Amino acid sequence: MILTDIEGTTSSISFVKDVLFPYARRALPGFVAAHGNDPEVRHWLDVVATEHGAMCDDAMIVETLQGWIDADRKHTALKALQGMIWSSGYRDADFTAHIYPDAAPALRRWHEAGETLAVYSSGSVPAQKLFFGHSDAGDLTGLFSNWFDTEVGGKRDADSYARIADALDAAPAEVLFLSDVVEELDAARDAGMRTILVDRLDDYPTPRDATAANGHPRVTTFDQIDAIR
Numbered sequence: 001m002i003l004t005d006i007e008g009t010t011s012s013i014s015f016v017k018d019v020l021f022p023y024a025r026r027a028l029p030g031f032v033a034a035h036g037n038d039p040e041v042r043h044w045l046d047v048v049a050t051e052h053g054a055m056c057d058d059a060m061i062v063e064t065l066q067g068w069i070d071a072d073r074k075h076t077a078l079k080a081l082q083g084m085i086w087s088s089g090y091r092d093a094d095f096t097a098h099i100y101p102d103a104a105p106a107l108r109r110w111h112e113a114g115e116t117l118a119v120y121s122s123g124s125v126p127a128q129k130l131f132f133g134h135s136d137a138g139d140l141t142g143l144f145s146n147w148f149d150t151e152v153g154g155k156r157d158a159d160s161y162a163r164i165a166d167a168l169d170a171a172p173a174e175v176l177f178l179s180d181v182v183e184e185l186d187a188a189r190d191a192g193m194r195t196i197l198v199d200r201l202d203d204y205p206t207p208r209d210a211t212a213a214n215g216h217p218r219v220t221t222f223d224q225i226d227a228i229r
Ligand SMILES: CSCCC(=O)C(=O)COP(=O)(O)O
Pocket: 005, 006, 007, 008, 016, 020, 074, 079, 082, 120, 121, 122, 123, 124, 127, 128, 131, 155
């Protein structure tokens, strides 16, 4: 079984930072004005208001969320709201989701070979499905059988990976986790998963050396994974 991260692993960090985040930042005020009373939207806005502490109106919530986007906070409420906002961007074909040219063929090859494929990203599950449903390589959602976001727990917390293995009905050692973030790989390894550091040179121009990789096998493209897994 292969569990993959998205940003920095299947897809470039710059697409997320330079296209998706600014789109959500711009659209937030109008989205909250139009949908702030939809129960699901209100739920997440209230989570933000509670975290913010003081009495907080919608304008303050929007400001808080925009600050979190700028700081790249991987907060579940922000990620849920971003996913709802991006849906119109994908629907209107304002953008398609970046996928590295080596990633889609490898995912297709593994799927055809009968490998179970799953996603674990800080992006909400609906955002993940939009992302792979509107990728540069077409609709890839059919390749994945399981989707996990931070509702299962934080990506740097070993318990999250234990929960994911349980949900996959697998022993942790049967699962190979792919990520660009060493701390995430450390947590997956602590839970007993196998790991590979995906060190995309476009995203990380200074390659991570053995010390930085902290013992995780390292590849720069998905093509290199079959040889070492
Ligand atoms: C799939 S939604 C867009 C990416 C995103 O918002 C994000 O936070 C991705 O983080 P990852 O855990 O995939 O590195």
